[in-house]
Amino acid sequence: AQKVTQAQTEISVVEKEDVTLDCVYETRDTTYYLFWYKQPPSGELVFLIRRNSFDEQNEISGRYSWNFQKSTSSFNFTITASQVVDSAVYFCALSEAGSGGSNYKLTFGKGTLLTVNP
Amino acid sequence: NAGVTQTPKFQVLKTGQSMTLQCAQDMNHEYMSWYRQDPGMGLRLIHYSVGAGITDQGEVPNGYNVSRSTTEDFPLRLLSAAPSQTSVYFCASSYAPRGWGGYTFGSGTRLTVV
Numbered sequence: 001a002q003k004v005t006q007a008q009t010e011i012s013v014v015e016k017e018d019v020t021l022d023c024v025y026e027t028r029d030t031t032y033y034l035f036w037y038k039q040p041p042s043g044e045l046v047f048l049i050r051r052n053s054f055d056e057q058n059e060i061s062g063r064y065s066w067n068f069q070k071s072t073s074s075f076n077f078t079i080t081a082s083q084v085v086d087s088a089v090y091f092c093a094l095s096e097a098g099s100g101g102s103n104y105k106l107t108f109g110k111g112t113l114l115t116v117n118p
Numbered sequence: 119n120a121g122v123t124q125t126p127k128f129q130v131l132k133t134g135q136s137m138t139l140q141c142a143q144d145m146n147h148e149y150m151s152w153y154r155q156d157p158g159m160g161l162r163l164i165h166y167s168v169g170a171g172i173t174d175q176g177e178v179p180n181g182y183n184v185s186r187s188t189t190e191d192f193p194l195r196l197l198s199a200a201p202s203q204t205s206v207y208f209c210a211s212s213y214a215p216r217g218w219g220g221y222t223f224g225s226g227t228r229l230t231v232v
Contacts, residue, residue: 004160009158035220035221037223043206043225043226043228044223044225044226045208045223045226047220047221047222047223050220091160091161093161105151105163105166105176105177106151106153106161106163106210106221108153108160108161108162109160110158110159110160111160
């Protein structure tokens with residue numbers, strides 16, 4: 001069964017600090033996809049990144065970076081020089097690519113509430 | 119291009135009432151699904167569809183019905199609302215089954231059952 005754990009329920013930082021959001025996943029499939037979504041106070045889900053299990057390259061997009069390590073089943077997300085607008089709930093999610101019904105399902109972690117204070 | 123459109127955005131129901139949450143997408147996506155979001159629980163899959171005429175249950179299907187008569191629409195029906203169904207509901211669509219196509223989410227419906 002697939003599972004995503006975001007151990008940090010809430011994180012509070014001061015603007016310009018760097019912050020890392022942790023994500024640990026469990027899956028039996030060798031092919032899977034990992035996602036990060038942002039949910040700002042307005043409530044919509046904003047797609048940030050998708051990574052497949054065969055691509056362990058780290059990715060950087062502006063102030064955002066992602067560290068994917070299959071050896072530790074982790075897909076951590078770092079915001080550099082955080083800003084107040086980064087305040088949101090961040091979800092990590094997993095989609096298995098194996099056969100059967102599970103490949104139509106996104107399994108979400110419970111989310112991490114990030115508060116960036118001015 | 120509207121993406122995934124959910125209506126209504128807010129709804130208050132009395133226990134026992136029925137209603138339908140609407141979801142429409144204009145991207146010709148085959149795969150559509152409904153999730154509910156509860157505090158501290160993340161999002162959980164209610165039902166999903168892999169194409170017109172084909173639906174199946176997710177993790178928390180009890181109390182909900184779905185149908186998929188067209189590619190564009192995937193309504194979620196509550197036949198007899200209960201307070202436990204108070205939640206935020208998200209509809210999502212994807213053009214591929216295995217996640218590589220990504221998922222597009224609607225803006226959500228906040229439902230309160232009193």
